[in-house]
Amino acid sequence: MLKKNKLTERKIIDIIVNLQDKMKNNPLPFGDDVAAIRIGKGQLAVMKCDMLVAKTDIPKGMNLWQTSRKAVISVISDLAAKGVQPMGILISLGMPRKISENYVRQIGRGMNAAAREYGTHVIGGDTNESTDLTIDVSAFGICKERELIRRDTAKVGDIVMVTGAFGLPALGLKIIKKKMEISKKLKEKAIKAVFMPKARLSEGLTLAKNHLINSSIDSSDGLAWSLYELSKSSNIGFQINRIPIHREVREFAIKNDLDLIDLAFYGGEEYELVITQKPTLYKKTKKKIRTLIPIGHVTENSGKIILKLKNKYRDLEPRGFEHHSNNV
Amino acid sequence: MLKKNKLTERKIIDIIVNLQDKMKNNPLPFGDDVAAIRIGKGQLAVMKCDMLVAKTDIPKGMNLWQTSRKAVISVISDLAAKGVQPMGILISLGMPRKISENYVRQIGRGMNAAAREYGTHVIGGDTNESTDLTIDVSAFGICKERELIRRDTAKVGDIVMVTGAFGLPALGLKIIKKKMEISKKLKEKAIKAVFMPKARLSEGLTLAKNHLINSSIDSSDGLAWSLYELSKSSNIGFQINRIPIHREVREFAIKNDLDLIDLAFYGGEEYELVITQKPTLYKKTKKKIRTLIPIGHVTENSGKIILKLKNKYRDLEPRGFEHHSNNV
Numbered sequence: 001m002l003k004k005n006k007l008t009e010r011k012i013i014d015i016i017v018n019l020q021d022k023m024k025n026n027p028l029p030f031g032d033d034v035a036a037i038r039i040g041k042g043q044l045a046v047m048k049c050d051m052l053v054a055k056t057d058i059p060k061g062m063n064l065w066q067t068s069r070k071a072v073i074s075v076i077s078d079l080a081a082k083g084v085q086p087m088g089i090l091i092s093l094g095m096p097r098k099i100s101e102n103y104v105r106q107i108g109r110g111m112n113a114a115a116r117e118y119g120t121h122v123i124g125g126d127t128n129e130s131t132d133l134t135i136d137v138s139a140f141g142i143c144k145e146r147e148l149i150r151r152d153t154a155k156v157g158d159i160v161m162v163t164g165a166f167g168l169p170a171l172g173l174k175i176i177k178k179k180m181e182i183s184k185k186l187k188e189k190a191i192k193a194v195f196m197p198k199a200r201l202s203e204g205l206t207l208a209k210n211h212l213i214n215s216s217i218d219s220s221d222g223l224a225w226s227l228y229e230l231s232k233s234s235n236i237g238f239q240i241n242r243i244p245i246h247r248e249v250r251e252f253a254i255k256n257d258l259d260l261i262d263l264a265f266y267g268g269e270e271y272e273l274v275i276t277q278k279p280t281l282y283k284k285t286k287k288k289i290r291t292l293i294p295i296g297h298v299t300e301n302s303g304k305i306i307l308k309l310k311n312k313y314r315d316l317e318p319r320g321f322e323h324h325s326n327n328v
Numbered sequence: 329m330l331k332k333n334k335l336t337e338r339k340i341i342d343i344i345v346n347l348q349d350k351m352k353n354n355p356l357p358f359g360d361d362v363a364a365i366r367i368g369k370g371q372l373a374v375m376k377c378d379m380l381v382a383k384t385d386i387p388k389g390m391n392l393w394q395t396s397r398k399a400v401i402s403v404i405s406d407l408a409a410k411g412v413q414p415m416g417i418l419i420s421l422g423m424p425r426k427i428s429e430n431y432v433r434q435i436g437r438g439m440n441a442a443a444r445e446y447g448t449h450v451i452g453g454d455t456n457e458s459t460d461l462t463i464d465v466s467a468f469g470i471c472k473e474r475e476l477i478r479r480d481t482a483k484v485g486d487i488v489m490v491t492g493a494f495g496l497p498a499l500g501l502k503i504i505k506k507k508m509e510i511s512k513k514l515k516e517k518a519i520k521a522v523f524m525p526k527a528r529l530s531e532g533l534t535l536a537k538n539h540l541i542n543s544s545i546d547s548s549d550g551l552a553w554s555l556y557e558l559s560k561s562s563n564i565g566f567q568i569n570r571i572p573i574h575r576e577v578r579e580f581a582i583k584n585d586l587d588l589i590d591l592a593f594y595g596g597e598e599y600e601l602v603i604t605q606k607p608t609l610y611k612k613t614k615k616k617i618r619t620l621i622p623i624g625h626v627t628e629n630s631g632k633i634i635l636k637l638k639n640k641y642r643d644l645e646p647r648g649f650e651h652h653s654n655n656v
Contacts, residue, residue, distance in 0.1 A: 006425065012432050012455050016421075019436035023416070023449040035452030037416045039470055045373060047451075049466050051420035053458045088351070088365045092379035092420075092464045093344075097334065104340050108347035121351040123375075124363030127340050130381045131459040136420045138377050138466040142367055 027145060029152075032233075033078040033217060036148065044148055046141045048078045054133035059176045059194055064103060064133075066195045068110030071135040074220060076118050077199035077271040081218040083149045083208020084141040085201070088123040089115050091137050094130030107135070118201050147208045149275075154215035154234035158276035158298040163200045164291045166223055167249035167260075168193035170267025180256070186248050193270075200273045203289050207275065212285045216275040221320045224265040226274045227305050228318030234276075237301030240316060241308045244293045261307070266319055355473060357480075360561075361406040361545060364476065372476055374469045376406045382461035387504045387522060392431060392461075394523045396438030399463040402548060404446050405527035405599040409546040411477045411536020412469040413529070416451040417443050419465050422458030435463070446529050475536045477603075482543035482562035486604035486626040491528045492619040494551055495577035495588075496521035498595025508584070514576050521598075528601045531617050540613045541605040549648045552593040554602045555633050556646030562604075565629030568644060569636045572621045589635070594647055 007015075017030050027044055028036040034048040052058070052071040062070075072089060079086050091111055095104070115122050120139075154160075172190035175182065182190075200218075207213045215234055219226045227238050245253075245264040253260050276298055277285065286292050299306070305316040335343075345358050355372055356364045362376040380386070380399040390398075400417060407414050419439055423432070443450050448467075482488075500518035503510065510518075528546075535541045543562055547554045555566050573581075573592040581588050604626055605613065614620050627634070633644040 007427065007429065007432065009455055012421075012423070015429060015432045016436035016439075016453070016455070019433065020440045020450045021444055023451055026451065030452065032452075035416060035418060037451065037468070039367075039415075045415070045468060045470070047416065047418055047466070047468055049377075049418040049420045049452065049454055049464070051422055051454050051456045051462075051464060053422055053456045055459070056457050087367075087373070088363060088375065090363060090375055090377040090466060092377045093340075094379055094381055094422075094460075094462055095340070099335065101335065101339075101343060104335065104343045105347065108344035111344075112348045116349055122348045123351055123354065123365065124358065124360075124377065125344070126377055126379050126464075127337055127344070128379045128381045129384050130462060131383070132422075134379075134422060134458060134462055136377070136379060136454075136462075136464040138375070138418060140365070140373060140375055140468065142373070 032151060033081050038145065042145050044143055044145050046079065046082060046084045046143060047138065048075050049136060049138040050075045050078070051134060051136040059173060061176060062195050064106035065110040068107040068135055069114040070197060071137050072111050072114030073197050073199050073271065075137045075139045076114070076201055077218045077220060079139055079141055080199050080201040080204035081149065081216050081273050082143070083147060083204045084143045085205060086118060086120040086139040086141045088140050089120055089137060091122055091125040091135065093125065094128045094132065094134030096131065096133065097129050118199060143208070149204070149208050149213060149216045151215050151217045151230055152233040154230055154236050154276040154298050156236055156298050156300050158214050159279050159282060159294050160238055160274065160276045160296050160298060161292050161294045162219070162223070162244050163203050163273045163289060165244050165246040165293065166267060166270050166272065167245040167263040169197070169269045170263045171249050171252065173269070182252065186252060189248070197269065197271050199271050204273060206288050210288070212281055213275045213277040216273050219270050219272045219274050220268065222266050222268040223270070223274065224305065224316050224318055225320040227316070230274060230276070231303050231305060235302050237299040237304035237306070238296055239299050239306045239308055240296035242293070242295045244295050265316060360479060361409050366473065370473050372471055372473050374407065374410060374412045374471060375466065376403050377464060377466040378403045378406070379462060379464040387501060389504060390523050392434035393438040396435040396463055397442040398525060399465050400439050400442035401525050401527050401599065403465045403467045404442070404529055405546045405548060407467055407469055408527050408529040408532035409477065409544050409601050410471070411475060411532045412471045413533060414446060414448040414467040414469045416468050417448055417465060419450055419453040419463065421453065422456045422460065422462035424459065424461065425457050446527065471536070477532070477536050477541060477544045479543050479545045479558055480561040482558055482564050482604040482626050484564055484626050484628050486542050487607050487610060487622050488566055488602065488604045488624050488626060489620050489622045490547070490551070490572050491531050491601045491617060493572050493574040493621065494595060494598050494600065495573040495591040497525070497597045498591045499577050499580065501597070510580065514580060517576070525597065525599050527599050532601060534616050535603065538616070540609055541603045544601050544603040547598050547600045547602050548596065550594050550596040551598070551602065552633065552644050552646055553648040555644070558602065558604070559631050559633060563630050565627040565632035565634070566624055567627050567634045567636055568624035570621070570623045572623050593644060
């Protein structure tokens, strides 16, 4: 329930966006995964910033190296969804006053590790004193405008796919919050999915360079939310007929009476891509991206996401992932 | 004096920079005013991020509109020092939990105002919950590599100049901290200099396009500090023979026994450019930039800044500007 005086993140963004003069002929609308500027010869400069505040964004037990790595991964994931290689990363750090050299080193190493995993470098930044550990990451890349993957171009009849199975981070977050009887192996896998996420950059680049898809978005706010954003931007709907969930998570969930839909669609902190494409391109694409899972198709029902399982229909509510604090 | 366990900002930056793999053939060294990447055809993408934390970076009495405007101005000033027009601005906001719509509106309006003053737009961003109001601004622009003004290219024999008189913000900060007997007019002017700074963007662009100078840096950390940074980067020294101080500040300071050198060289939060050029170009440049003040010349004395006033010599200590908290 919303508390009095508490503005939701969405409301805050709306207020701010509405107060900005808009750039004319902006290649992407404000609020897309990334911002873009035309720089001539059919090219776009693509930028994204994302601020991680440890207090609300970081689950218990995650170390500083992982935290700073994850801050970078989450921005790279947004460029991945557009099919853009990051060329450089800037990082602004707010850190508490009394910290050790080792604290700073872990953060410095984590950001470098993330950048290097994805073929880029941290090339600049800023540091400040702040109460909360704050890591704001900006990434920059260039792409051909006609290769940029958009989120407003899903077509009725497209199949909708994800680049991998969901549910491990959702399970991991549950384990971190509450003790559960679970095999050591699955526990480790689930927690690793939370602490050491991967961005689907090579997949995004492959899709873009080969013009294989019509639209995409990353799934870091939860699969249901990503589908909803795609449907709003493209003015279409979805019928989903498969829960793309990790096999071991499914087995564990069924044994322990956990909700599969909850785990797959509302988990959040998953960095898979959600993409739509012409059905005829599927085989060719699947050859290039083996992890691809088709989960349904695009409908005319603008803004509607229908889940059809065993011939039963239900609406998939467009809730987002909720962060680790007690926030609304 | 340094407290135990308190790392200085410089030490923190050194630790982090040393842990980053370096991009090969980076057109600018890490730690310059901006970061830059070659994007082909002799062009550079130029980027800068700067995090403002209200708790430490904002003096008493400054409102939210001014705060968010100033956060943007300070980044534009860095691009100005390189002679680069900002093409787009991204802003990550960390804001306390319980804020009003009006709070958000003031911030949203301030950032738009700053961007529009300098011919650019806020084109994206992110919002978060945090304990301190945190405004991290990233700016992006493109320039020809041969027009980028560097800080490692000051030449022995160059004259060193500033784009305007110093001291008003330093006086303003003193007034904010401590009551003083001062005329209403000067008080307002000094406080306005703190709350409503301007970036020297048109000056920076003029200097770059016309290849008028050899090096530049902005002066936001204090004039002495900027001279010191220039001298380190270019492996030269300076002899300064003029205190470039605002006339009314000089008069007030003399009457009230305030230190002129302190006000002009260690004030900070001034967004003038500090530049060096061939003496023969001075007349031509002064015609284009009327506010220009020559203050001395470049010497061979690497890292040394000598102040020569009335035939007395003294070293100008390379202290930086100290922020508003009780930090070291």
